[in-house]
Amino acid sequence: MNRGIYPILSGALAHERRMQVFANNMANVNTAGFKQDEQAFQAVFPKPHLALPASGHTAGLAQQIGARPFGPAERAFVAPHLVKTTFEPGRIRLTGNPLDLAIQGQGFFEVKTPQGTRYTRNGMFSLDNQRRLVTNLGYPVMGTKGEIKIPAGKLEISTQGDIKVDDKSVAAIKIMEFPDDQMPAKFAEGLFVSDKGTAAKNPLLQVGHIEESNVNAIGEMVKMIQGMRSYESTQKLIQTLDRMAEVAIQDVGRVL
Template sequence: MQNGLYVAVSAQVALERRMETIADNMANMNTVGYRATGVSFAAEMAKAGETNLDYASSGSDYLSRRIGGLTKTDNPLDFAVQGDGWFGIQTPRGTAYTRDGRVRIDEQGTLRTLSGDPLLDAGGAPILVDSAAGPLTVSADGMISQNGRQVGAIGLFAIDADANLKRAENSGVAPDNPARPILDFTRDGVVQGAVESSNVDPVREMTRLIDVSRAFDGVAAEASQSESSLQDAIKALGSSS
């Protein structure tokens, strides 16, 4: 008799988690390089007497790799990725990868993200330039030049499609499989004077929000009906005894 209540509660837990990811995505829709969070669900089977019940799992988070749009800024220290590559950054927790290529040059000439993490070259080392040698010119293969002289290169990295991604600093990700340097720039490259916007689709997220709200209302009504049926059964059993 109470099986319906248990199933309804599991559905409400799953819907609450989906609602939280939608709220997080909407809050970051204007965050440069942000990757939207999605939730995948699976039915979990349970045996209740002679009956098999389908419970909704609490869900597993994943980060969308859909590419965001490019916005031209004309700032020579703004960089975006053309293709599927990632910039490498050195964070206090280790190497992470980001699509947010906004950088600054510190007093020692190190290229750092706006949050202070060093930007890395293809070998995983911080990039040093001459802070007094004039503006940087960066080509599609990441090569950095100052006054016509090559001074370094911005690394681009490929992350395996089956790697699990966790959030890291600077709108970045930390894969469970090591990323590898990109050496072929036919499809991937660096765009100077531009940034990549968040890949959150606000219209899609609003549609999902409406769907989740309606589903939550439906599950709540089903739970209320199951509870009423249980109370009616208890009353019926009490009056017949």
């Protein structure tokens, strides 16, 4: 088999992985607070080695024929490296729900889950049967003094996250910030995880609004089309090399 197929195959698998990331972005284009991902890759070079064995004994003819040439290999492969998350803010949309909150600028809401403390930009909140402020998944939203319980009455939430009921302060929403080079990692269910956060000193919220996904649907569709065409190109290259090997076996060695 022509060994040139393997680098091309690694490229095809890389394009397939990118398509999976693009598809996940497109699936969450309407998910509040979702942050799009971009798959990064790295080049992989085979380790160079000598054609003759290091023992010093004379190599047999079969070993010399099968050994790679001296110096570095010419083939290069590609492999998935990491998934980068883009933390640019999404569009702010008016909902009119007094419990919907959108963070302006940097910051995350802190929530309590069975797996521990997690963070989210999705501010679609509601009250559970205990009148706790919870996410759309039912996880309690954390305040500066723990879980937030809102008694019945006239509710008012300020742009700094202070919660008042009948003009009486009952809690303050906790907003966490992270250094630009230590942003939280995606966990599951639209949540993020990190231990590098600090409480925001001057949070700014928009009440009655939510932050939409930062995925550009048109741009992501263009990326998917480009990725599909690149994947098809690798398939054609593999078919061409396979055809060349077939010709070499059937025609070149034929005795006329």
